Amino acid sequence: xxxxxxxxGGTSVGTPERIKVVAERIKRYVDKGDQVVVVVSAMSxxxxxxxxxxxxxxxxxDPREIDVLLSTGEQVTxxxxxxxxxxxxxxxxxxxxxQVKILTDDAHGKARIKAIDGQAIxxxxxxxxxxxxxxxxxxxxxGNITTLGxxxxxTTAVALAAALSAxxxxxxxxVDGVYTTDPRVVDCARRLExxxxxxxxxxxxxxxxxxxxxxxxxxGKYQVPLRVLSSFEEGPGxxxxxxxxxxxxxPLVAGIAFNRDEARVVIRGVxxxxxxxxxxxGPVSEANIEVDVIVQNVAADGSTDLTYTVxxxxxxxxQEITExxxxxxxxxxxxxDGSICKVSLVGVGMRSHAGIASQMFKALADVGINIDLxxxxxxxxxxxxxxxxxxxxxRALHTAFGLDQTxxxxx
Numbered sequence: 001x002x003x004x005x006x007x008x009g010g011t012s013v014g015t016p017e018r019i020k021v022v023a024e025r026i027k028r029y030v031d032k033g034d035q036v037v038v039v040v041s042a043m044s045x046x047x048x049x050x051x052x053x054x055x056x057x058x059x060x061x062d063p064r065e066i067d068v069l070l071s072t073g074e075q076v077t078x079x080x081x082x083x084x085x086x087x088x089x090x091x092x093x094x095x096x097x098x099q100v101k102i103l104t105d106d107a108h109g110k111a112r113i114k115a116i117d118g119q120a121i122x123x124x125x126x127x128x129x130x131x132x133x134x135x136x137x138x139x140x141x142x143g144n145i146t147t148l149g150x151x152x153x154x155t156t157a158v159a160l161a162a163a164l165s166a167x168x169x170x171x172x173x174x175v176d177g178v179y180t181t182d183p184r185v186v187d188c189a190r191r192l193e194x195x196x197x198x199x200x201x202x203x204x205x206x207x208x209x210x211x212x213x214x215x216x217x218x219x220g221k222y223q224v225p226l227r228v229l230s231s232f233e234e235g236p237g238x239x240x241x242x243x244x245x246x247x248x249x250x251p252l253v254a255g256i257a258f259n260r261d262e263a264r265v266v267i268r269g270v271x272x273x274x275x276x277x278x279x280x281x282g283p284v285s286e287a288n289i290e291v292d293v294i295v296q297n298v299a300a301d302g303s304t305d306l307t308y309t310v311x312x313x314x315x316x317x318x319q320e321i322t323e324x325x326x327x328x329x330x331x332x333x334x335x336x337d338g339s340i341c342k343v344s345l346v347g348v349g350m351r352s353h354a355g356i357a358s359q360m361f362k363a364l365a366d367v368g369i370n371i372d373l374x375x376x377x378x379x380x381x382x383x384x385x386x387x388x389x390x391x392x393x394x395r396a397l398h399t400a401f402g403l404d405q406t407x408x409x410x411x
C-alpha cells in the first residue's frame with residue numbers, strides 16, 4: 001500500500017466525460033489498496049472565463065476579490081470529481097484549500113504556502129476515503145482566500161505530498177513525460193525515464209513548460225519523488241528524483257531547453273567605475289523586472305558596455321529605465337533587440353566532463369549560427385542567438401549530443 005498524491009490539470013478535467021476517466025483511474029489505485037489524495041485545477045478555460053467577467057465589471061479589480069472569484073473554478077471541479085468517484089462506489093470527500101488549512105502569506109494572486117495541516121486528510125485516508133483537494137488556493141492568517149498564481153495546482157500537490165510524507169506525487173498532464181526537448185521542434189525527441197530535481201529545475205526555468213518551477217523547487221527541497229504522466233494514455237511517465245551518484249554512466253546532457261521570449265538591452269560607453277553594474281541594474285530590479293543573462297565588457301578607453309536580457313514583455317519598461325540611467329551616467333547609447341532567444345544544454349553529467357561547451361559551439365558553428373551571449377552554471381550552458389535560428393539550433397544540438405539515438409540510456 002502506498003500513499004499517492006495525484007494532480008490533474010484543466011484539460012484532464014475539462015468535461016464531464018474527462019472527469020469520469022479521471023475517476024476510473026483513481027479507482028484503480030484504490031482497488032490496489034493505495035491511499036489517494038487528488039489535487040485538481042479548474043476545468044479548462046474556466047479561469048480565463050472568470051477573469052473576463054471581472055474585467056467587464058472593473059478596470060482595476062481588487063486582488064482580494066479576484067482571488068475569491070478565481071477560487072470558485074476549483075470548487076466546481078472538486079465537487080464534480082467527488083460525485084464521479086462516489087458514483088463508482090469510491091468513498092470520496094472534497095476539500096477547499098481553506099478546509100485543508102493550506103496556510104499562505106497574504107500576497108493575493110501570487111501567495112506562497114507557509115504551512116499545511118494534513119490531519120483531516122490523513123484521518124479520511126485512514127478511514128478509506130479519497131481526499132479531493134482544490135489546487136491553486138489557500139487561506140491567509142486573516143482567513144482571506146488566496147491563490148498561488150498560474151500553475152499553482154502543481155505546487156499544491158507537491159506541498160501536500162511533502163506534508164503527508166507521500167510515497168510519490170504524480171502530475172498528470174497532456175504529455176506523457178519529460179522529453180529531451182520539445183517534440184514539436186524535434187520529431188525524434190525522447191521521453192526520459194528519469195531526471196534529477198536539479199535538471200528539471202533548470203529545464204523549467206529555461207523554458208520547458210511541463211512543470212511549474214515552484215513545484216519542482218518544493219519537491220527538491222523536501223525530496224518528494226515526482227512523476228509526470230499523461231492523463232490520456234497509460235505509461236510509466238518520467239520520474240524526477242534526487243541525483244543518483246551511483247549512475248556514473250549518466251548522459252552528459254539530459255535535455256535541451258529554449259525560450260523564445262527573450263529581449264536584450266545594451267548600454268554602451270558607461271564610465272568603468274565601482275558600482276556601475278548596480279547603478280544600471282538596481283533600478284531595473286526595483287521596477288520588478290527580472291533580469292536573466294548579464295555580461296559586462298571593459299573597453300580600452302576606460303568605459304564599459306553592459307548587456308542584460310529580460311522577458312520580451314518587459315523590454316519597453318526596461319528600455320525606458322535604462323535610457324534614463326544612461327543620461328545620468330553620461331553613457332554613449334542604449335540599444336535594444338527583441339528578436340533573440342536562448343537555447344540551453346542541461347545535464348548533471350557536465351559537472352565531471354570537460355569539452356561540453358566547445359562541442360556545443362562547434363555544433364552551432366557547423367550550421368552557421370552566431371552566438372551573441374554565453375552563460376554557464378555547473379549543470380547548464382546557455383547561449384543567446386537570433387530567434388530565427390532557434391529551431392535549427394535545437395535540432396543541431398539534439399543530434400550533436402546523441403539525444404535522438406533511441407538506444408541512449410535515459411537520464
